Amino acid sequence: MVVLALPPTNSVFINSNDWLGLTYRLTLALLVGGVIGWERQGAGKAAGLRTHTLVSLGSALFVLIPLLASSSSSIDSVSRAIQGVATGVGFLGAGEILHKSGREPHKLSIKGLTSAATIWLTAALGIAAGCGFWQLCLLST
Template sequence: MHNGQGVRQLAELGLALLLSSLIGWERAAQQKSAGLRTHTLVGIASALMMEVSQHGFTAVLGLQNVSFDPSRVAAQIVSGIGFIGGGLIFVRRDAVRGLTTAATIWLTAAVGMACGGGLPILALAVTALHFLVVRGYPLFTSRLIPETAATGFEARLTYRTGAALLPRLMETCTRRGFRIVQVKVERLPGRADDAARVLLGLEGAEDPTVLASELFHEEGVLDVEVSAAADDE
């Protein structure tokens, strides 16, 4: 094989496969919207485009009045990958989600470009830095920055209807310092106690276990379950 299609180029594509898969595995382990396959495909595609940028035009370089700038392909990768990253960012409950995952898509593209551009040491270094930032920084910042930001919770309650209990339950939540961002009530037909189930989306910095205990001791409440709301970075 020749003309940019040799063992070195295949090795660079293989390195892009390995490193982008590692980044995608970390995102998949965190159950993010873009996981193993997305990151791997972005990394491989970026590496291939860099190979094309370097070796795909050698046949015309010797022709008279023909010149080109290989860096233009890299610039188009940087611009084009923004469409994927933009599709991962959305707003939920007045908060922006998906920024970290979108950033890793950009980083994976850069790693793939480095592999395709013949810079394996830089690709390895950036992949290692990715794991340092994504996995290590939360542990580091949690010790330096007090956890005072509001956290999302979901409270699922089963209660007896007919006693205007739901407004009292919601008042308890707000009195405990939680903001109610979602209310979803579901009837439970077939039960002898005429019960209903409500899902309350809550935000606050207080201890949710204390709230769960107080809600459970309200007369007419049959069951309470409080859990952290799903969070997409």
């Protein structure tokens, strides 16, 4: 019988001395971002492996930093970090969607909706990984 040794998910909060827990959360963020990025790169899209792994890892870090820096177990700082990530990723997605047309530079063509959506999803997966919700990450990938 094989037993998976996964950390408990009863708490979002993590101790800054828990190197194994930190490594696990960041590695999970890299893996879920990498899976989506690998698929997009295989489809020949501009936002591929590097973009998606960076978005996922960055999202996890933006969630982990307030979790580690907060002296009190307050979810408010994490909530604000998640809101900031969502806003920033919205700008990335908009940049992926709107491209200037080569023949007519004053016209914009709308392409890349799926790539923008995968960047948005990758950020959400990175947030979930940073919070330690490994089941949510694996089920959503």
